[in-house]
Amino acid sequence: MIDIRLRLQRQAFLLDVTLALPAQGVTALVGPSGCGKTSVLRAIAGLDRAAGRVALAGETWQDDATGRFVPTHRRPLGYVIQEAALFPHLDVQANLRYGQRRSNGESGRVRLDAVIDLLGITALLPRRPATLSGGERQRVAIARALATGPRLLLMDEPLAALDGARKAEILPYLERLHRELALPIVYVTHAMDEVARLADHLVLMREGRVEEAGPLHALLARTDLSPSREDDAAVVLDARVIEHDMRHGLTRIGQGASSLWVGASRAAPGQPVRARVLARDVSVTRQPPAETSILNIVPVMLESAIVDQATALLSLRVPDAQAGPSAHGWTLLARITSRSFESLHLQPGDALHAQIKGVALM
């Protein structure tokens, strides 16, 4: 558990957060710019001094009650920022060695060649940072942070400075990192597509405070939180591959008794996958639709709805008959027009059929 209590007053801005982050997986810190995400990260690293307490799995880095403040260079963490910050006078190899040499004996969990391999930078070792592309630089910066064998990885918008193609180049490496290392990562971003792909936990921040924190799929499915008000409001569904339909280029994924058809995945049956369903791609009917081109039609129960002038946002639970009604199943969001909402006389508890127009594998 990462225990964080921070308070920082800067002119008109007040940062006041209390967080208990899980000690594993990726925690995404999300919010509009200026909400204090980066300040939280810098205070965890000890780069800025806020008032409060920072402790990681029993190891206290800062505690104002006892006057303890461990300086940045003695905190076993890795820190990756938007602009890579590679040392221009050293080649890639020397950049990687810089932190590794100084952290010897700290944990020894990560070996340099394993890190180099993980981020695919073997060919870059003799090169100078100035000769690397933005994506390559960011991979080296991540490898450099990992080479110290950190117990916590802090990433501040690591993809924000990259264009779409470069982003797509790095994301698989971040996913590998997530899969292969038992390293807690705190990931600051404002891009919900990165969150949907990488995060396990979500912390929503607003004006220096925590709006809500919790498991990603639970928070994204809530109609009372800010992500659901965005145009790209979506839920993520964690599932396993059930079967492939090679002839039609499709894969069926599911959890419990629920399943969905998605575009062909390379994962083998039984492998875990994550899918993202946008609220605007989901519509509902009272009767099971007959003879429709839509592949994914799922029986659901309307849990709640938020209606404004033009649209209604529905929270739909996918009942899992096998696991029983109390088990954790999928929840979908659907954005429909308020006119449809009224004409269908929708009420919480109604049994409906969700038609899902698009499911994206992450």
Next chain:
Amino acid sequence: MSAAWIAIRLTAELAALSTASLLLAGTPLAWALARSRSRWKPLFASLVALPLVLPPSVLGFYLLLAMGPHGPIGALTQGLGLGRLPFTFAGLVVGSVLYSMPFVVQPVQQAFESIPERLLEAAATLRATALDRFFTIALPLARPGFVTACVLGFAHTVGEFGVVLMIGGNIPGETRVLSVAIYDHVEAGELPEAHMLAAGMVVFALGVLCALYAINRPARESAEQAR
């Protein structure tokens, strides 16, 4: 050895010793000025820059008083059994260090200031202590500033005249540096000798500046790319 060569050797020794002293004393000062957010910073920066605008004779005059038997520096050196500084080579070194201070401190300070904060912070997150960050990140990245500082510090000391005349006088082999020797020749109407030394100085200054710009150009470009 001819009088000219004695003067040239003396000048070179003075400039080398002053530059070395300035690098040792000026680098921490430049680092402190570059990193300081104190409200006193403008005052210290102004003190360092003062020799740029002050007539050298003013600086020399006060140094002469301070180093004299009744001045604070004079009392100190005499108390330590070092004797008096005026009209000695050591006195010239002290004067040159103060006189050439801005030419060494300012380029180094500017080089330190142009190092992005995030590089030093990255080094801290990579377990480097403050001293370690200074030696492994700040110093290597400030290299162009140090080259400029060395060259300007050396060349400016070679060219000093007013301070030398005030606190050093004109003692052959002790304080009679090139600029003073040229002045002497002119006073004595020995124009060919004055020409030789003066032309030599012009060639020297030009050569030094050419070398400086040639050395620093590629380094500056690569530093900019990194930014």
